[in-house]
Amino acid sequence: MRRGFLWELWRAIKSTPLSLAGLFIILALIITAIVAPYVAPYDPIATAPLERLKPPSRAHPLGTDQLGRDILSRLLFGAQISLRIAGIVALLAGVSGTIIGLLCGYFGGIVDDLLMRITDIFMAFPQLILAMAISSALGPSLENVIIAISITEWTVFARVARSRAVAIREETYVEAARAVGAGRWRILFRHVLPLSLSPIIVQLSLEMGGIIRTAASLGFLGLGAQPPTPEWGVMVTDGRRYLPGQWWVSTFPGLAIFFTVLGFNLLGDGIRDVLDPRLRRGR
Amino acid sequence: MIAYLVRRLAWMVFVLMGVMTLVFFVSRVIPADPIAAMLGGQAPPELVEKLKAKWDLDKPVIQQYIIYLYRLSQGDLGISIASGRPVMADLLHYFPATFELATAGTILSIFFGILLGVISAVKRGSFIDHVARVSALLGVSMPVFWSGLLMLLLFYYTLGWLPGGGQLPYYMSPPPRITGLVTIDSLISGQFSVFVVALKHLVLPSLVLSFFGTAAISRITRSSMLDVLREEYVTTARSKGLSEGKVVMRHALKNALLPVITVIGITYGRLLEGSVITETVFSWPGLGRYATNAFLALDFPAVVGSSMFIALLYAVINLIVDISYAYLNPKIRYH
Numbered sequence: 084m085r086r087g088f089l090w091e092l093w094r095a096i097k098s099t100p101l102s103l104a105g106l107f108i109i110l111a112l113i114i115t116a117i118v119a120p121y122v123a124p125y126d127p128i129a130t131a132p133l134e135r136l137k138p139p140s141r142a143h144p145l146g147t148d149q150l151g152r153d154i155l156s157r158l159l160f161g162a163q164i165s166l167r168i169a170g171i172v173a174l175l176a177g178v179s180g181t182i183i184g185l186l187c188g189y190f191g192g193i194v195d196d197l198l199m200r201i202t203d204i205f206m207a208f209p210q211l212i213l214a215m216a217i218s219s220a221l222g223p224s225l226e227n228v229i230i231a232i233s234i235t236e237w238t239v240f241a242r243v244a245r246s247r248a249v250a251i252r253e254e255t256y257v258e259a260a261r262a263v264g265a266g267r268w269r270i271l272f273r274h275v276l277p278l279s280l281s282p283i284i285v286q287l288s289l290e291m292g293g294i295i296r297t298a299a300s301l302g303f304l305g306l307g308a309q310p311p312t313p314e315w316g317v318m319v320t321d322g323r324r325y326l327p328g329q330w331w332v333s334t335f336p337g338l339a340i341f342f343t344v345l346g347f348n349l350l351g352d353g354i355r356d357v358l359d360p361r362l363r364r365g366r
Numbered sequence: 367m368i369a370y371l372v373r374r375l376a377w378m379v380f381v382l383m384g385v386m387t388l389v390f391f392v393s394r395v396i397p398a399d400p401i402a403a404m405l406g407g408q409a410p411p412e413l414v415e416k417l418k419a420k421w422d423l424d425k426p427v428i429q430q431y432i433i434y435l436y437r438l439s440q441g442d443l444g445i446s447i448a449s450g451r452p453v454m455a456d457l458l459h460y461f462p463a464t465f466e467l468a469t470a471g472t473i474l475s476i477f478f479g480i481l482l483g484v485i486s487a488v489k490r491g492s493f494i495d496h497v498a499r500v501s502a503l504l505g506v507s508m509p510v511f512w513s514g515l516l517m518l519l520l521f522y523y524t525l526g527w528l529p530g531g532g533q534l535p536y537y538m539s540p541p542p543r544i545t546g547l548v549t550i551d552s553l554i555s556g557q558f559s560v561f562v563v564a565l566k567h568l569v570l571p572s573l574v575l576s577f578f579g580t581a582a583i584s585r586i587t588r589s590s591m592l593d594v595l596r597e598e599y600v601t602t603a604r605s606k607g608l609s610e611g612k613v614v615m616r617h618a619l620k621n622a623l624l625p626v627i628t629v630i631g632i633t634y635g636r637l638l639e640g641s642v643i644t645e646t647v648f649s650w651p652g653l654g655r656y657a658t659n660a661f662l663a664l665d666f667p668a669v670v671g672s673s674m675f676i677a678l679l680y681a682v683i684n685l686i687v688d689i690s691y692a693y694l695n696p697k698i699r700y701h
Contacts, residue, residue, distance in 0.1 A: 101503075200380075200384075201384070203381065204381050204384035204385060204388065207381040207384075207385070207677060207680060207681055207684075208381075208385050208673075208676070208677050208680060209635060209636070209638055209639040209676060209680060210639070211639045211642060211643075212639060212642065212657065212673065212676055213388075213389075213673075215642070215657070215658070215661050216389050216392060216393065216661060216669060216673055217392050218661075219393075219661035219662065219664060219669070220392045220393040220394075220664075220669075292507065296509050299509055299511075300509065300510075300511065300643055303509075303511045303643065303646075304642070304643065304646060304658055304661075304662075305662055306658075306661055306662065316509075316511075319511060319512060319515065322515075323515065323647075326515060326518065326519055326523060327519075327523040330519055333512070333515055334515075334516070334519075337509065337511075337512030337515065337516070338512075340509050340512060341507055341508055341509065341512060344507040344508075344509065345503065345504070345507035348503065348506060348507050349503070
């Protein structure tokens, strides 16, 4: 990627207050995830029956859940889980989707047709439900949530990468590179890939919020991370039974999911506005 | 147009087969054992073997797949392991509740979405515009299960204005099943008191479901309206001396709606997804809850059947969107 890219991105994000807010939320989340083990006042998993369902107080700023676990501590550790899910899915689905899409778009032919039809099937189906099916089949767990969401997510990147590769394949400088004897792999990785990166990054940043929401939804339905994991969706489910009297048990983890998704959405919109030249011209 | 429809329908069949194959193999390559899950650990081995044979789980996966295909060709989706009833009957039984919920949610999203979008565009940069845009952002980011719980906390537990879940209270007998939609059936059979209660039960879940759609529709309506309001024919309409209301409603909105239709279609599809969660939160006896329970219990026939059914709904919605496109925009011709 060219020098000054990050600087340009930062300048653009800085100029719109909403994407700046998104950036701050995400930075706060990352810092939270890093410092969680050092600042969390309690063990996120150890139960304390005598402390169960205590309202927010000085000892437990966000209260305790039905097993007496400190909700603040669980939320802090939950940040690690959400980021880990989003990060690994982005990596798995982003890299595999990009490679598949580039190969299809650049080489074309029957494999391209076949793979694109497969992505059509994936896209003809609600993502959450496919992830539910895969996760239940593999056996609900944190790792399998990551696998399930990656399987539903790679098609998005394959489509974007393919459409870029098809467009770039016909460009004159690719023609020129071919004429001077550059091999197809060299063209693919030195010319096509770098030029495809920005729409893929845009797509990635737009998908992050959705990935986190899907993971939390799976946790909520019992098809994702399993108790006692301090995953936010699981925590919301835990609190459902205690909603009328002990509102804090599911409200705070829900708020954490909401802010995280909001942060990624705001930041994603900002990054799209910078990197998507079509939109920039429209402004 | 007919050739186009035939092609689309053929494609739909292909997609459904793809979804079926995908879910079928994903759900069977795993070590998990639905029979053991159903019976618990202490079941006698003979019984386990017998039940496995009943659901063909003792045969190789490929053979199971061929048997499934054969039965599918006769409209048979198999017997649910959990309920013991034919999956097709279960799906048809639970579908109307989901249809009712998703349709109510869509109507609310269309109404609020277009209203907010038009106001935002006409009063661009005003306070209302900012409020509408920020709430659209919040609507997209709010996880359905959490907004559902918050609404329950407020309107059911705290204020007591609306019921807490289900389609009707347990003491009220449902109207005779005609369409399967409780609100419509109670109207047809003239039970107005049941209708009012059913409507009250519908308010919270459909409202929660509509948040996402409202956000998406208001965003696209706003930007589409802004484009249209710059067009020359809008200026012409204004210069003819038409009232601003007429210009906005008759000339601008009508033309701005085209991209909105696509988003409405996408929204309806998303609502099917959202209804899975909403139905769990509000104990709504629909397809989403049926599918979730099937997934949780590893009820293979129900898992594959409900996945296909949902994919079918999704495909039909997309088809309707594309056709309504041609209807609304005579410039588009399908070949």
